[in-house]
Amino acid sequence: MFLIKCPWCGERDQSEFHAHGEAHIVRPENPDQLSEEEWGDYVFFRKNPKGLHYERWVHSHGCRRWFNAARNTITDHIYATYKPGEPKPEIDVNDPIHGNPENQR
Amino acid sequence: MNSVNTQANIELTSACYDRKPVTGEHTLQELPLSGKINIRGDSANAEIFSALEKAISITPPVIPNTKVSNDNVTVYWMGPDEWLLVCDIDQVSTISEKIRQHLGTLHHAVTDVSDYYTVLQLSGPQSEALINRGCPQDLHPSVFPAGSITQTRFGHASILLDRQADETTWHIQVRWTYAEYLWDYLVSAMDAL
Numbered sequence: 001m002f003l004i005k006c007p008w009c010g011e012r013d014q015s016e017f018h019a020h021g022e023a024h025i026v027r028p029e030n031p032d033q034l035s036e037e038e039w040g041d042y043v044f045f046r047k048n049p050k051g052l053h054y055e056r057w058v059h060s061h062g063c064r065r066w067f068n069a070a071r072n073t074i075t076d077h078i079y080a081t082y083k084p085g086e087p088k089p090e091i092d093v094n095d096p097i098h099g100n101p102e103n104q105r
Numbered sequence: 106m107n108s109v110n111t112q113a114n115i116e117l118t119s120a121c122y123d124r125k126p127v128t129g130e131h132t133l134q135e136l137p138l139s140g141k142i143n144i145r146g147d148s149a150n151a152e153i154f155s156a157l158e159k160a161i162s163i164t165p166p167v168i169p170n171t172k173v174s175n176d177n178v179t180v181y182w183m184g185p186d187e188w189l190l191v192c193d194i195d196q197v198s199t200i201s202e203k204i205r206q207h208l209g210t211l212h213h214a215v216t217d218v219s220d221y222y223t224v225l226q227l228s229g230p231q232s233e234a235l236i237n238r239g240c241p242q243d244l245h246p247s248v249f250p251a252g253s254i255t256q257t258r259f260g261h262a263s264i265l266l267d268r269q270a271d272e273t274t275w276h277i278q279v280r281w282t283y284a285e286y287l288w289d290y291l292v293s294a295m296d297a298l
Contacts, residue, residue, distance in 0.1 A: 008169045008184070008185060009169050009170055009255075009256070010169070012241075012242065012257070013241035013242065013258075015241055015258060016241070016257060016258050060263070061256070061257060061258035061263045062255075062256045062257060063169065063170075063183065063184045063185075063187075063256060064183075064184060064256075065184055065185065
C-alpha cells in the first residue's frame with residue numbers, strides 16, 4: 001500500500017485513485033489545419049519515459065477531482081501532486097533517494 | 106387478463122427492504138429515506154458563495170471533508186465546487202427552489218439525489234474495525250474523531266462516512282444499488298470478528 005496526496009483531501013490509499021496517462025497535453029487550436037500526422041500525434045502518441053513522468057490522476061473514490069502528479073516510473077515515487085491549471089513543478093531527477101537508479105551510480 | 110406482479114406498486118423507499126436489521130453487539134440498519142440535494146457552484150466565487158449561504162441559512166463548509174449542520178439541514182463538503190445538503194424528504198423541493206431563486210443566473214446546478222443514495226447506520230464497540238475490513242482509511246479517533254466525515258471506499262463501493270458523536274456509531278452513505286453489497290459485506294465482517 002502506498003499513499004497518494006490528493007491536493008484537496010490529503011494523503012489517501014492508492015486504491016482510491018486512478019491514473020489516466022500523460023498530463024499537459026493541449027488540444028491544438030486549429031485542428032482543421034493540421035496534417036494527419038500532427039493530428040495523429042495529438043490523439044494517439046504519448047511519452048513513455050523511463051523516470052520522471054507528469055501524469056493525470058483522479059481521486060475516484062474520494063472527492064472525484066482530477067489533478068496532476070509528477071511520478072518516477074522506475075521507482076514509483078510521486079515527487080509532487082498539484083491542481084489542474086498549475087504549472088509543472090521543478091523536479092530534481094538526480095535526487096539521491098528518489099531519482100533514477102541509474103543516475104545514482 | 107391476469108395482471109402480472111411487476112412490483113410497480115411497491116413504494117421503493119428502502120434499498121435493503123429484504124434485509125432484516127441486524128441486532129446484537131453490533132447493529133446495522135438502513136435509515137429512513139432522507140432528502141439529499143447535490144449543489145454545484147464554485148466556492149471560490151464570492152457571489153455564488155454568499156447567495157448560497159443566504160439561500161440555505163448556513164455557511165457551507167469550504168474545508169475538504171468537513172460538514173456543518175443546524176436543526177434542519179446538514180451540508181457536506183464533496184469537492185471544491187460541490188456540496189451535499191441532507192434534509193427532511195418533504196423539504197427537498199422547497200429548499201431546491203430557494204437555492205435556485207437565490208443563485209438565479211449564476212453558474213450553478215441543483216439536483217435532487219434523494220433516491221440515488223441511501224444511508225446505513227452501523228453501531229457497536231468494534232465498528233471501526235468492521236469498516237476497516239473494506240476501507241483503507243485510518244479511522245483511529247486520534248485522526249478521525251467524532252463528527253469527522255470522509256469520502257472513501259468500502260470494497261468496490263464509494264462511500265461517505267460520517268462518524269457520529271458517540272464515536273461508535275457511523276452513518277455510511279452509499280449509492281442505492283451498492284447498498285445490499287455493503288450490507289452483506291458488513292454482515293460477513295461481523296461474522297469474522
